[in-house]
Structures are given as C-alpha cells and as structure tokens.
Amino acid sequence: MTPTTTPSTVSERLDRLPFSRAHLRVLTGSGVGWALDAMDVGLISFVLAMLVDQWALQPEQASWIASAGFVGMAVGASVGGLLADRFGRRQVFAVTLLIYGVATGASALAGGLLALILLRFLVGLGLGAELPVASTYVSEFAPARIRGRLIVILEAFWAIGWTAAALIGYFVIPTSADGWRWAFTLGAIPAAYALIVRWGLPESPRWLARRGRTAEADRIVASFERHAAPVSAPASASAPAPQMATAAGERVRALWSPEFRLRTASLWVVWFCVNFSYYGAFIWIPSILVSQGYDLVRSFGFTLIITLAQLPGYAVAAWLIEVWGRRVTLAVFLAGSAVSAVLFGTATSEPVVIATGMALSFFNLGAWGALYAVSPETYPTSMRATGSGWAAGVGRIASIVAPLAVPPLLAAGGAPMLFVVFAAFFAVAVVATWGLADRRGWALDDR
Numbered sequence: 001m002t003p004t005t006t007p008s009t010v011s012e013r014l015d016r017l018p019f020s021r022a023h024l025r026v027l028t029g030s031g032v033g034w035a036l037d038a039m040d041v042g043l044i045s046f047v048l049a050m051l052v053d054q055w056a057l058q059p060e061q062a063s064w065i066a067s068a069g070f071v072g073m074a075v076g077a078s079v080g081g082l083l084a085d086r087f088g089r090r091q092v093f094a095v096t097l098l099i100y101g102v103a104t105g106a107s108a109l110a111g112g113l114l115a116l117i118l119l120r121f122l123v124g125l126g127l128g129a130e131l132p133v134a135s136t137y138v139s140e141f142a143p144a145r146i147r148g149r150l151i152v153i154l155e156a157f158w159a160i161g162w163t164a165a166a167l168i169g170y171f172v173i174p175t176s177a178d179g180w181r182w183a184f185t186l187g188a189i190p191a192a193y194a195l196i197v198r199w200g201l202p203e204s205p206r207w208l209a210r211r212g213r214t215a216e217a218d219r220i221v222a223s224f225e226r227h228a229a230p231v232s233a234p235a236s237a238s239a240p241a242p243q244m245a246t247a248a249g250e251r252v253r254a255l256w257s258p259e260f261r262l263r264t265a266s267l268w269v270v271w272f273c274v275n276f277s278y279y280g281a282f283i284w285i286p287s288i289l290v291s292q293g294y295d296l297v298r299s300f301g302f303t304l305i306i307t308l309a310q311l312p313g314y315a316v317a318a319w320l321i322e323v324w325g326r327r328v329t330l331a332v333f334l335a336g337s338a339v340s341a342v343l344f345g346t347a348t349s350e351p352v353v354i355a356t357g358m359a360l361s362f363f364n365l366g367a368w369g370a371l372y373a374v375s376p377e378t379y380p381t382s383m384r385a386t387g388s389g390w391a392a393g394v395g396r397i398a399s400i401v402a403p404l405a406v407p408p409l410l411a412a413g414g415a416p417m418l419f420v421v422f423a424a425f426f427a428v429a430v431v432a433t434w435g436l437a438d439r440r441g442w443a444l445d446d447r
Contacts, residue, residue, distance in 0.1 A: 010209045011446045013221050015144045022227035023150070026141050029201045030134045031154050033097050035161035036190040037127050040104050042165025042282075042307075043187055044069060044120070046173050046300060047180040049286040054177065059407035061113060066283050066403035068117040072124020074396030080129020081136075081389015085251060089137035089204045089385065090197065093130060097194035100126025105188030108181040126190075128396055132375065132388035139376040140204040140384070141224075144443045147377070148326060152318035152369035159310035159365060166304040169286070174297050206381050206446060251386040255379075263378050264387070266435030271395030273429035274334070274371060277341065277422040278364055280402030285357070288415060302354060309358035310365040317366035321373055325440045330370035331433045336363030338426035345419025367429075377439040380447035 017023075048062050076096070084092040103122035110116040135151055142150040168186060173179040208217035255264045285306070289299035313333075320329045340360035347353045379387035409418045 010205050010217050010221055011443055013225065014141065014205065015443050017143055017224055017228045019143070019146060019150075020224065020227040022224045023141060026201060027138060027150060027154060029197060030093070030138050031157035031160075033093065033130060033190065033193060033197060034134055034154060035157040035164070036097070036187075036193060037100070037130055038158040038161025039164045039168075040100060040123060040127060040161075040187045040190075041069070042162040043168060043183050045283045045286050045303075046165065046169030047183060048283070049290055049299065050173055050180050052287065054180075055113065057113070059410075060404070062287070063403045063407060064117055065113070065120055066279075067400045069120040069124040069127070070279065070396050070399035070403070072121040072126075073128030074124075074393050074400060076125040076128025076130075076393075077132055077389050077396055078128075078393035079389075080133050081385040081387070081392075082251065083129070084133045084136065084385035084389070085207075085383060089133055089140070089207055090201055091203075093133050093137060093201075094194045094197040096126040096130035096133065097190040097197060098126070100124075100130070101188050101191030101194065104184055105191065107187075108184035124396075128392065129389070131372075132392045133385055135372045136376045136385045136388050137204055139373075140206040140381070140444065145441055146322065147444075148321040148370075148373040148440060149318045151373035151376070152314055152321055155365075155369040155372045156311060156314035156318065158368065159307070159314055162310060163304070163307050166300070166307045170297070170300045170304050174300065206444070210381050210446070251383040252390065254383055255387055255390060260379065260387075262435050263437055264391075266432045267375060267378055267387075267391045268394045269432035270330070270334075270371060270429045270436070271375075271391045272398045273425040273432070274364075274367060275395035276398035276402045277337065277425045278368070279399040280406055281341070281344075281360065281364075281419070281422055283403055284406050288410070289353075291410075292415070302350075302357070305354055306357035306361050309361040313362035313364070313366035314369050316362075317369040321370055322440060326370060326374045326377070326438045327433050327436055330367060330374060330436075331430050333363050333367035333370060334426050334430045334433065337367055338423040338430070340364075341419045341423040341426060345416045345422075374436055374438075377442075377444065378437055380445035382447060384444075 044066055048065060051057055051065070052059075052062050080092055080096060100123045103119050103126065107116060107119045107123065110119055135154060138154050139147055139151055168183050173183050202220045202223070203216070205217035205220045208214070208220070254260065286299050286303050289302055294302065317329060317333060324332070337360060340356055340363050344353070344356040344360050347356045375388040375391055376384050406418060409421060
C-alpha cells in the first residue's frame with residue numbers, strides 16, 4: 001500500500017531529488033516573472049530622468065513618483081506573504097503579475113503627475129507581493145544541498161530585467177517625447193505572462209501538504225521524480241510535523257516568538273538597510289549623472305554599463321553561498337557594497353565613475369541574491385511566505401524614504417555625502433547578518 005503523504009515525506013522526497021528539467025521549469029518560470037519585475041522597477045529610473053525635463057518637475061516631485069511605487073511595494077510585500085500562506089504560492093504569484101502588468105501599461109497613458117503617482121502605487125502593490133512569494137515558491141521545490149544556489153540564480157534574473165530596462169532606457173526613451181510612454185507599454189508584458197504562470201507551473205507541494213491536500217502534493221512530487229534519474233521509493237510516513245500558527249494574525253505574532261525574534265529583528269534590519277542604499281542609489285544614478293553635466297544619452301549609457309556588472313555579482317554569490325554559507329557570503333558582499341559606495345560617490349573621471357559603479361553593482365546585487373536565499377529559510381513552511389513578505393515589507397519602508405532623502409542629501413553635501421550615507425547603511429547591515437540563521441545544506445523546516 002502506498003504510504004500516506006505527510007509534510008515530512010514530501011520534504012524528504014524533494015530534498016533527495018537531483019536537479020532536473022522539472023526544477024528548471026519552476027526556476028525559469030519564476031525567473032521570467034522576476035526579470036519582468038526588475039524591468040519595471042528599472043524603467044522608472046530612466047523615465048524620471050526624462051520627465052524631470054519634459055514635465056519641468058522639481059526633484060521632490062520626481063522623488064514622489066519613485067516613492068509611490070515603493071509605498072505600494074511595502075503594502076504588497078506584507079499582504080502578499082499572508083495571502084500566499086493562505087491561498088497558495090502559485091495563485092498569488094500569478095495575480096501579482098497581472099496587477100502590476102496592467103498598472104504599468106496604464107502608466108503609459110498618464111497625463112500628469114498625480115495620475116502617474118497613483119498608477120505607480122498600484123504597480124508597487126503587484127511588485128511588492130511578487131518577489132517574496134516567488135523566492136518562497138522556488139525554495140520549496142529546491143533540494144536542500146543546492147537551495148541557496150538556486151535562489152541566488154533566481155535573483156540573477158533581476159539583472160536580466162534591469163539590463164532590459166537599461167537597454168530600453170538607452171534605445172527607446174530618448175528617441176522621442178513619447179519614449180517613456182513606449183517604455184511603460186513594454187512593461188505591460190507581465191499581464192500576459194500571468195496566464196502562463198497560472199496554468200503552466202505547479203503549486204508548492206510543501207504548501208499543499210501543510211493544507212492537507214496530500215493527494216495533490218504526492219502527484220506533483222511524483223512528477224518531479226519521473227523527470228529525475230531513478231530515486232529510491234518514497235520514505236515511510238512519519239508522524240506529522242508539530243503544528244504552527246495558521247491564522248494570519250497568529251503567523252505575524254509568531255515572527256516575534258522567542259524562537260524567531262532574533263532572526264526576525266536581524267532580517268528586518270538587513271532588509272531595511274539594503275533597500276535604503278540600493279534604491280536610493282540606483283533609482284537616482286541616471287539623474288545624478290545628468291546633474292553632473294553628462295547628457296541624457298551618455299548618462300543612460302553609463303548606467304547600462306554599470307548594470308551589466310550585476311550578472312557576475314550574482315554568479316559569484318551563487319557559488320560562494322554553498323561554499324562559505326549564507327551569513328559570510330552576505331556579509332562580504334555587503335562590506336564590498338559599502339566600500340564601493342564611498343568610491344563611487346567620490347569618483348570624478350569617467351573611467352573611475354564606470355569602474356566604481358560596476359563594483360557597487362557587482363557587490364550590491366550579489367548581496368541581494370544572498371539575502372533572498374536566507375529569507376525563506378528563516379521560517380517554517382506554515383509561516384514562510386509571511387515571514388519573507390513582512391521582511392520585504394519593512395525593507396520597502398526604506399525604499400519609500402530613500403528616494404525622498406536623496407534631494408536634500410545632495411543639496412547638503414553632494415554625491416560624496418549621499419554615498420557615504422549609503423555606505424553607512426550597508427555597514428549596519430553587515431553587523432545585523434550575524435543574527436541570522438545559516439541553514440546551508442539543511443532541510444527546510446516543514447512545521
């Protein structure tokens with residue numbers, strides 16, 4: 001007789017599978033959504049540089065266009081995680097793609113500042129929910145021995161999307177007065193991709209097992225086993241894992257229980273600091289370069305080159321995270337980000353601007369990859385998306401504040417002061433990493 005599937009047997013069967021085409025399908029399916037997310041976030045940095053001139057915006061007005069999206073992302077990240085733990089990873093992932101794809105397309109029709117700010121908030125709702133849900137989703141399929149590496153590779157799709165944004169910024173936006181509208185039109189692609197996600201990707205078997213839908217969970221795991229090389233028969237059923245909080249309010253309160261409070265506090269600090277420095281810098285880099293005397297096309301070209309350094313940053317982080325572990329890899333890349341930020345802020349010649357900008361891009365995006373690997377591993381299955389979502393939501397508070405803080409910091413001390421502040425936030429994040437749990441090679445907690 002076939003043993004009854006429980007959360008523990010699902011975990012054991014998934015963890016002993018070799019990487020197969022079924023895993024690749026989950027990874028690339030989620031990664032394409034991740035890349036489209038990055039493309040949308042990246043586009044706004046180029047659109048802002050053009051709208052400041054075309055709409056005669058003050059720096060504070062431009063800041064609100066960027067920050068409105070991050071307000072939506074803060075709400076979306078917190079609510080999206082709760083919904084994903086309640087209704088499933090795949091369902092929420094598809095809905096978030098649809099929301100931000102439609103809102104991005106509508107942004108192309110915006111006729112003024114207030115309309116664009118409102119639409120950017122709606123875009124942010126979808127974007128904010130999508131990222132923690134996608135990383136949770138992939139982590140729950142990944143075998144323990146390569147889980148961190150796969151999440152960093154998932155995060156590397158961000159570089160592909162941001163590079164696409166840079167290419168659109170360089171080749172499309174400057175070509176006409178409506179170039180930014182065409183850019184937003186291209187950003188509507190996720191609305192169509194949501195249908196592929198909804199019908200083409202399986203639900204997380206770990207989540208299904210936790211919800212008592214054991215037949216569905218078993219069917220999905222069995223399909224992964226068929227795609228893989230021969231593996232041993234399913235393990236005998238073991239006792240069900242201890243029950244964790246199930247209601248939304250209980251899951252949020254559980255984040256601060258004695259077992260998780262240090263991890264949660266450390267994770268929230270790292271998320272906050274990395275968001276502040278990353279979005280404060282990369283949303284404003286094209287505009288800062290324009291303010292330093294480079295024309296629009298040249299500043300966009302510099303940004304494109306700087307963006308290309310993201311991919312090797314992810315590649316190195318993906319290798320090191322299974323060699324050094326999560327904490328050390330994250331701390332090293334954050335420290336590299338801090339040093340690079342200071343050097344970029346004080347750069348004066350074009351070669352140094354490009355070189356230090358590429359170093360900042362390399363280290364900062366490698367740190368992002370490690371952070372997304374750590375976050376879903378911090379909590380058990382019953383509250384994994386909630387924990388990741390709330391950490392991301394706290395980080396989005398920083399991404400709201402950062403674009404608004406850039407104009408006064410630039411006015412007070414120019415680029416050197418601005419990037420020293422960013423470096424200080426990276427340094428605080430380095431210290432906070434040591435409160436995180438390093439679960440390299442461990443099975444996910446399926447309570």
